[in-house]
C-alpha cells in the first residue's frame with residue numbers, strides 16, 4: 001500500500017483487487033459516497049496496485065519504484081484531473097494550466113504533494129467551480145500516446161460532478177474517451193454527488209459506493225495524525241459524521257488557535273444585524289461563495305457545529321461532549337441570550353442551506369432565507385424557508 | 397559530485413533543454429534538469445513526461461554523482477557568468493556550489509531520485525537517416541498535422557518504413573501530405589509509427605549540420621540520436637487512417653502554373669477574404685486561373701488573373717486561402733501542377749519537377765462556395 005493510514009473499505013477493496021487479479025477490471029469506475037470517506041485514497045491505491053512490480057496481499061507493495069512514484073503522485077502514467085479556476089482566458093488548444101496564475105500553479109503543486117502524504121487531503125483551489133474542458137482535451141491528447149512506463153495508465157478525476165458544471169461540456173468531451181478507452185487504461189471518477197453527473201457518464205462507469213467511514217477507523221486515523229486525545233477524537237468524528245475532510249478542517253482551524261473562529265464573524269453578524277443591514281451581509285456572503293466557495297462552506301460548517309454545541313450544552317448542561325469546549329463561556333452566553341432558541345433547527349437550516357448552495361440555487365436569495373430561518377430558530381420559531389427552496393430543484 | 401566545465405558549454409546545453417522543460421506543470425521536479433556525472437562525461441536531461449532530451453558534454457570530472465537543478469535559475473546564473481571555466485560541486489543536502497574566477501555561488505538542488513526515469517528504448521530496432529533528409533521530411537509534412545484532440549491519430553506524422561522505401565504522411569483531414577523517399581532506409585527496420593508533431597519541431601533544430609541520425613524504435617518510445625543529443629518521445633498509439641484510398645485516380649482537369657506567381661496572388665487576394673472562412677475562389681479556364689474573394693462583412697473584394705496552362709472543362713472551386721497557401725508554399729519547384737475533378741472533390745498538388753529520389757504530393761479539400 002502507498003498510504004500508511006488509509007482506512008480501508010474492505011468489501012470494496014476486495015472487489016477491486018479480485019478484479020485486478022482476474023484481469024477483469026472495468027475500464028471505468030465511479031467511486032461515490034459521502035465526502036471524506038477515502039474514495040480518492042482508494043483510487044490512488046488501485047492505481048498503485050495496477051502498476052506495482054511486486055504486489056503483496058492484494059495491495060501495492062509501496063516500495064518498488066512504481067509505488068514510490070505513485071505515492072508521491074509523480075508517476076508519469078498517473079493523470080489526476082481536478083477542478084481549476086479560470087483566471088486567464090483559454091484558447092481551444094491551450095493546456096489547462098494556462099488558466100492559472102503562477103501562484104495557483106504553486107498552490108496546486110503543494111496540494112498534490114499534500115495529497116501524496118495524506119489520503120484525506122482535499123485538493124481544492126480557490127475559485128475552482130468546474131473541470132475545464134481543456135483538461136479533458138489534454139487528457140484525450142495524452143491518452144493517445146503510448147504509456148510512459150509501459151504499465152497501466154491511471155486517470156483519476158476528482159470532484160467529477162464538476163465535469164457537468166456549469167455546463168456538461170467537459171462531461172461530453174470525456175464521453176468519447178470512456179466509449180473508446182485506450183488499451184491498458186483505467187478511469188476512476190470520484191464524486192460525493194453522483195446525481196449531478198449526466199446519465200451518459202453513469203452508464204459507462206461501474207459504480208462503487210464508499211459509505212461514511214466506520215467510527216473506529218476514522219478515530220485511528222485522527223489519533224495517529226493529530227495525536228488527539230481519544231475522547232476528543234470520538235467527539236470530533238461523531239460530529240463530523242465520519243467525514244475526514246471536515247475533521248481535518250476543524251483540526252486545522254484548531255491549530256490556528258481558533259477552533260470555530262471562522263464562524264465568529266458570521267455568528268456575530270447574525271446575532272446583531274438589523275434587517276436593513278441584511279442586504280450587505282447577504283451580498284458579502286454571496287460574493288464569498290463566488291470567489292471562495294470552500295471558505296463559505298467551511299464557515300457554514302463551523303456555524304452548524306457551533307449550533308450543535310449549543311444544542312448539546314443546552315440539553316446536557318455539561319461541557320464534556322463539546323467540540324468548542326475551550327469556548328464554553330461564549331457558548332453559555334449565547335444560551336443565556338436566546339433561552340427559547342431551537343438550536344437543532346438552526347443547525348439543520350445551515351445544513352440544508354449548504355447542500356442547496358451546491359445545486360446553484362440563486363445564492364443571494366438562498367442566503368437571505370437562511371439568515372431568516374436561523375434568526376427565527378434563535379427566537380424559538382420554526383420557519384423552514386430554506387427548505388421550501390428545495391421544491392423546484394427536486395428532492396434532496 | 398564535482399566537475400569543471402566551460403561556462404559556455406554548460407550554458408548552451410541548458411538553453412537547448414529549455415525547449416523541453418515545461419513552463420507550467422503539476423510536478424515541480426519537471427522544472428529542473430538532471431545532471432549526471434559518470435564515466436568522465438557529464439549528461440544533462442530534461443523531460444515533460446512526453447518528450448525527454450539528454451545532452452552529453454565534455455567536463456573534467458573530480459567526483460561522480462547526480463543532482464537535479466532548476467533549469468531557469470541555473471541558466472540565468474550561467475548566462476551572467478564570465479567566459480571560462482566554472483566548477484560545480486554538490487555539497488550536503490543537494491546544495492550546489494558554483495565557483496568561478498570571480499566568486500562562489502550557491503543554489504539548492506533536488507535529489508536525483510525524484511527525477512522521472514529515462515524511457516527505456518532497446519536499440520535493436522533502428523534506422524539511419526541523413527539529417528538533411530529528415531529535416532526536409534519534417535519541413536514538408538509537419539505543417540499539415542491536425543490539432544484536433546478528437547482525432548489523436550492525426551496529431552502526429554506517420555513514419556512508414558518499408559522494405560524498399562520510406563513514406564511520411566500528415567493530414568488534418570482538410571489537407572494531406574505524402575512524402576515518399578525511394579530508397580530503403582538503412583538498418584532494416586520495417587514498421588509504422590505516428591510521431592507527435594511537438595517532438596518533430598524540437599528535433600528539426602538538431603538536424604541542420606548533422607550527417608546521419610539514428611531512429612531507435614522501442615515499445616512505447618522513439619529515440620533519435622544525433623551527435624551528443626538524444627531525444628525521446630512517446631509514440632501515438634492509434635491507427636493512422638488509410639491515406640492511399642483518399643488519393644483520387646481520375647482527376648482529369650490539369651493546371652500548370654508558376655509557383656511564385658500563384659503563391660503571391662493567393663497571399664494578396666486572401667487579405668480581402670472573410671476572417672473566419674478565409675474563403676477564396678479559383679476559376680479555372682483556358683487562360684489559367686482567376687482568383688477572387690468577397691467579404692460581405694467588411695465590404696471588401698479582390699480578384700487576380702494568374703497565367704497558366706489549363707487542360708479540361710472550366711471549373712469554379714473554393715478553398716480556405718490559408719490551406720491553399722500552405723500547400724503551395726511547401727512545394728519547391730518553379731512550376732506547380734494541380735489536378736482537379738469537381739468543385740466538391742479533393743485536388744492533387746505537386747511539383748512539376750520532383751527532386752531526385754523523392755515524391756512529394758499534397759491533397760487539398762475544397763470548401764463549398766457560399767453565394
Ligand SMILES: [Zn+2]
Pocket residue numbers: 051052053054055060061062063064065066067
Ligand atoms: Zn510496488
